[in-house]
């Protein structure tokens with residue numbers, strides 16, 4: 001698992017410039033968070049008090065919005081997001097074993113990211129293709145009828161690295 005990366009001075013300066021465009025514009029919190037995440041890849045927790053000051057909000061208000069919307073992240077994520085389905089159909093068809101194998105291949109627990117920022121592992125509720133259970137989604141691609149061999153094939157490059 002990656003140690004939580006701390007924002008550098010350069011990161012905070014870049015974020016400060018973005019905040020300056022929204023000064024005292026409370027309505028701008030969500031677009032501002034999107035912009036920071038687009039530029040940084042996540043919203044560094046150290047930036048939260050600065051965002052709050054810039055917009056005239058309390059840090060708890062900023063934190064509340066970040067926590068409410070699942071599209072905001074306060075830790076760095078991998079270039080490839082691996083989601084293992086935990087829905088009922090996938091579960092009864094071996095989803096638990098698939099998750100265990102993916103964890104072993106990536107060396108990750110849920111919501112962790114590899115140190116090289118290549119992969120982040122998450123679980124999701126039903127993704128709507130139960131007929132293909134058990135399923136894994138990597139970025140936008142769904143991989144159905146997963147089994148141990150398929151898991152090994154999907155992540156074999158990672159194992160050799």
Ligand code: FES
Nearest residue numbers: 085087090126130
């Ligand atoms: S339960 Fe996994 S796709 Fe529906």
